[in-house]
Amino acid sequence: MNRRLALGLGLAGLALLHTGPAATWLPQVRRRLPALAGVGYRGHVALTFDDGPHPHSTPRFLDELGRIGCHATFFVLGELLERHQWLGRRIVAEGHELAVHGWRHGNALIAPPGRLTAEIGRTADLVRAVGGVRARWYRPPYGALSLEALIAARLRGLRPVLWTVWGRDWEAAATPGSVLARVSAGLRGGATVVLHDSDHVSVPGSWRSALDALPALVDRCRLMGLNVGPLRDHDVPAALTLDRLRSALP
Numbered sequence: 224m225n226r227r228l229a230l231g232l233g234l235a236g237l238a239l240l241h242t243g244p245a246a247t248w249l250p251q252v253r254r255r256l257p258a259l260a261g262v263g264y265r266g267h268v269a270l271t272f273d274d275g276p277h278p279h280s281t282p283r284f285l286d287e288l289g290r291i292g293c294h295a296t297f298f299v300l301g302e303l304l305e306r307h308q309w310l311g312r313r314i315v316a317e318g319h320e321l322a323v324h325g326w327r328h329g330n331a332l333i334a335p336p337g338r339l340t341a342e343i344g345r346t347a348d349l350v351r352a353v354g355g356v357r358a359r360w361y362r363p364p365y366g367a368l369s370l371e372a373l374i375a376a377r378l379r380g381l382r383p384v385l386w387t388v389w390g391r392d393w394e395a396a397a398t399p400g401s402v403l404a405r406v407s408a409g410l411r412g413g414a415t416v417v418l419h420d421s422d423h424v425s426v427p428g429s430w431r432s433a434l435d436a437l438p439a440l441v442d443r444c445r446l447m448g449l450n451v452g453p454l455r456d457h458d459v460p461a462a463l464t465l466d467r468l469r470s471a472l473p
C-alpha cells in the first residue's frame with residue numbers, strides 16, 4: 224500500500240469514528256467489505272441504476288429491459304420520484320425494484336447533522352407510498368457512506384450496497400463501447416453493476432451510452448452463464464454492521 228493510499232484510508236477511518244463520511248467507494252475498502260460492495264450469488268449479476276427516475280430517459284431503459292427480458296434495481300432520488308410518481312409505479316409494475324439513493328443528490332461531506340437521517344427516511348416513505356413495497360437497499364450518492372447515513376439506513380431496515388463494477392457512463396466522453404469495456408473488465412459471477420438511467424447530476428444526455436450498452440452487456444452475462452437481475456435475487460450475504468465497517472477501515 225502506498226503512502227498516499229494509506230493516508231487516505233487512515234483519514235477515512237478517522238472520519239468515520241467521528242461524524243464524517245467514510246471513503247467507502249474506494250476499491251480497497253469495497254474489497255474488504257464484499258457485502259457493502261454488493262458481492263452476491265456467484266451465478267448472478269445484479270443490475271442497478273442510479274439517479275432517476277427521469278421522464279426523458281427512464282422509460283427508454285424500461286422499454287429496453289422489457290425487450291431483453293431483464294429486471295433491475297433502481298436507486299431513486301426522492302425529489303424526482305415525488306415529481307414523477309407514475310414512473311415509480313411503472314418501475315414496480317414491470318417487475319423491477321425501487322431502492323433509496325437519497326432525497327437529493329447531496330454530498331455527505333457537507334450535509335449538516337440530521338439532514339441525511341431525515342432525507343433517507345423521507346425517501347423510504349415515498350418509495351413505499353408510490354411502489355407499495357418497502358425498500359430494502361440504500362446507496363449513498365458518490366458512494367460516501369457516513370456514520371449518520373449508516374445508522375439511519377439500519378433503522379429503516381435498509382442495507383447499504385455500493386457496487387463492484389461501474390461503467391463510468393456519466394462522463395462526457397463515455398460511449399456504449401467504453402461503458403461495455405469498463406463493465407466487462409469487472410464482470411464475474413456475484414458482481415453488482417451500476418449504471419445511470421438519468422443525467423440529473425451528470426452530463427446532459429450521458430444516459431444514452433448506458434442505454435446503448437445495455438443489450439450487449441446483458442448478452443455477455445448470459446453467454447458467461449450468469450443470470451442478470453435485481454438485488455433482491457442477488458443474495459447479498461450479510462448486513463453491514465458498524466463494527467464490520469470500522470474493522471475494514473485501517
Ligand SMILES: [Zn+2]
Binds near residue numbers: 273324328364365
Ligand atoms: Zn448518484
